[in-house]
Amino acid sequence: MDIxxxxxxxxxxxxxxxxxxxxxxxxxxxDMKGVMKAKKDNPDYVARRRLCEDFAQFKxxxxxxxxxxxxxxxxxxxxxxxxxxxxxxxxxxEGQMVLLHSILETKKGANGLPDGRTRCIYENGTESDIFxxxxxxxxxxxxxxxxxxxxxxxxxxxNADDVKKEDKVTGYIYVLRSLSDNPExxxxxxxxxxxFTTQKVEERVANAEHEPTYLMAPVEIVSTYMIVNMHSQKxxxxxxxxxxxxxxxxxxxxxxxxxxxATEWYQVPLEIIDSIIQKIMNGTIVFFSYNKEQxxxxxxxxxxxxxxYLSGLNVLKLVIKKKDFEQIVSGEKTEEYRELKQTxxxxxxxxxxxxxxxxxxxxxxxxxxxxxxxxxxxxxxEVVGTTYNGGIVTFSLGKxxxxxxx
Numbered sequence: 001m002d003i004x005x006x007x008x009x010x011x012x013x014x015x016x017x018x019x020x021x022x023x024x025x026x027x028x029x030x031d032m033k034g035v036m037k038a039k040k041d042n043p044d045y046v047a048r049r050r051l052c053e054d055f056a057q058f059k060x061x062x063x064x065x066x067x068x069x070x071x072x073x074x075x076x077x078x079x080x081x082x083x084x085x086x087x088x089x090x091x092x093x094e095g096q097m098v099l100l101h102s103i104l105e106t107k108k109g110a111n112g113l114p115d116g117r118t119r120c121i122y123e124n125g126t127e128s129d130i131f132x133x134x135x136x137x138x139x140x141x142x143x144x145x146x147x148x149x150x151x152x153x154x155x156x157x158x159n160a161d162d163v164k165k166e167d168k169v170t171g172y173i174y175v176l177r178s179l180s181d182n183p184e185x186x187x188x189x190x191x192x193x194x195x196f197t198t199q200k201v202e203e204r205v206a207n208a209e210h211e212p213t214y215l216m217a218p219v220e221i222v223s224t225y226m227i228v229n230m231h232s233q234k235x236x237x238x239x240x241x242x243x244x245x246x247x248x249x250x251x252x253x254x255x256x257x258x259x260x261x262a263t264e265w266y267q268v269p270l271e272i273i274d275s276i277i278q279k280i281m282n283g284t285i286v287f288f289s290y291n292k293e294q295x296x297x298x299x300x301x302x303x304x305x306x307x308x309y310l311s312g313l314n315v316l317k318l319v320i321k322k323k324d325f326e327q328i329v330s331g332e333k334t335e336e337y338r339e340l341k342q343t344x345x346x347x348x349x350x351x352x353x354x355x356x357x358x359x360x361x362x363x364x365x366x367x368x369x370x371x372x373x374x375x376x377x378x379x380x381x382e383v384v385g386t387t388y389n390g391g392i393v394t395f396s397l398g399k400x401x402x403x404x405x406x
Contacts, residue, residue, distance in 0.1 A: 052127040062097055062123040065090050065146060069296050071271035075288065076144035077299035081405070083145075084114065085136055090146045093138040097123040097146075100135065109133045147299060171198040173225040175273055176205065178265075180217035191248065192222065192273060193265050194239055212252040212260035222270060225277055238280050243268055245292050269295055308380055308402050313364040315380075316347075316395075322377075325370050329379055329403055336366065336395045340388065348393045360386050366395060379403045 052058070068074040076092065085091065090099050099121040109115030115133040122128075139145065176193040178185050185191070193214070197204040201224050208214035240247070248265040266273075272290070275297060279285035288297045318336065320328075327333035340348055349358050363383050370377040382398035 049122070049126040049128050052121055052125055055121070055125045055127075058099060058101075058121045061090070061099060065097060068149060069146070069294075070269075072269060072273075072275040072297060073149045073271065075147045075275075075297040075299055076291070076294070077147050079136075079139045079143070079145050081140055083136070083140075085132060085139065085145075091135070091139045091143055092146065093135070093143040098135070101127075103132055104129065144298075169226060171196055171227050172201050173223075173227055173277055174201040174204070174221060175223040175270065176214070176219040177222050178215050178217055178219055180215050182215070182217070185215055185217070185250070188248065188267060190267050190269050191265060192268065192270065193219070194243075194273060195264050196227070210255055212254050213262050213264065215250055215262055215265075216252055216254065223274065225281075227281075238285050239266075239276065242276055242285060242288065242290050242297075245290065272297065306378075306380070306402060306404060310365065310380070314362065315365050315367055316361075316363040316383075317367045317369065319369050319372065322370050325368060325377060325379065328368065328381060328397060329400055331400070334397050336368075336397060338393045338395075340391055340393050360388055360393065362386060363395070365401065366397070377403075377405050 065074065069076070079085075079091075085100055087100055087102055090097055092098075101119040101121050103114075103116055103118050105116035106114055107116050109132075111133070113133065113136070115131055117129045118132050118135060120128050120130060120135060174193075174195055174197065176195070178191065178193070180186055195204075201221055205214065205219050205221065208219045209217055243266045246267045247263070248267055250262045250265065252260050252262050254260060268290070272295065276285060276288075276290075279288060279297075288299050290296075291298045318338070320336070324333060324336070328336065338344070338348065345358075348361055350361055351358050363386065366381050366383055368379045368381060379400060380402040381400050383395050384398040385396035387394045387396070
């Protein structure tokens with residue numbers, strides 16, 4: 001058992017903030033300091049990277065993972081703080097892929113989650129036996145999980161054999177490639193039109209060279225998918241939402257010289273389009289976004305929405321540090337302070353028109369946020385009093401009405 005690591009996990013817990021009096025309980029007697037220092041400088045065991053002697057059997061795994069990501073068969077997924085890491089799955093930590101080959105032992109960590117030594121294989125040919133909790137922290141703080149393929153999750157497209165009597169074939173999704181000679185169109189890599197039709201795709205594109213939506217040029221049908229029990233508008237809205245950053249809009253003149261705008265063209269690899277359509281069909285597309293730079297789908301962790309009804313209340317939003325946030329949520333910290341500056345006068349004070357004097361604004365609740373990210377931790381706390389002294393506005397806090405973890 002790694003005692004130093006166990007203690008480190010415990011004392012790093014925000015709930016372990018202690019007073020000066022309490023901290024003296026952990027003082028080491030002077031006659032023991034030399035012994036403790038020697039043990040600290042020469043620990044019995046420290047997990048270190050070392051050469052993976054059998055890396056040859058793992059190298060194809062990493063190559064396949066990279067290939068699947070590039071083709072859109074797998075995606076990068078943000079990992080929640082309480083998520084369990086799975087044996088045999090790959091993760092990204094600080095830009096490097098790591099395979100969680102096995103969990104060598106299982107025990108309950110200081111935070112209540114499973115922990116224990118692991119065997120982790122890194123794509124640079126090294127391995128380590130770090131704690132599962134250490135790997136989890138790395139993935140959560142600065143990494144991703146790599147999802148399974150749709151085949152692995154046993155998801156598949158509708159085909160003719162899947163359609164039952166009670167089902168309704170509502171149309172076809174089609175993916176087209178332009179055969180235009182215009183270099184402004186021809187030279188755009190990964191340019192595809194994604195559309196929906198209720199008729200046969202061949203019939204729909206038969207007159208493509210005379211229709212602005214097809215850029216007044218012949219097209220090649222790349223893929224066609226049968227759609228069952230789905231409205232065309234729903235499909236189009238979902239595609240627009242996922243691929244809006246790579247939407248190409250072309251100004252095209254028709255046979256009469258009138259200008260039109262073609263809007264359903266997207267610069268995205270075909271494999272990604274296939275993956276998006278699969279996720280539209282199985283209803284999971286709402287959890288993904290397209291990473292333009294990495295050319296892959298990323299799974300989003302949907303942030304829990306507030307259920308409080310704050311209409312009619314004066315709400316002040318403040319950004320605070322993680323340590324202060326945890327102390328307030330736990331009830332340890334009952335006041336929050338803000339310096340009154342020229343730039344914050346209107347935020348914390350107001351001028352009464354009846355006497356021309358400046359007074360403190362009275363807020364009913366504070367909405368406290370850790371940072372500015374969309375997936376930040378936040379809380380709503382009751383304000384029971386507001387005072388001013390020496391340039392500092394003090395909010396006395398009451399009940400914690402809501403806590404939302406990012």
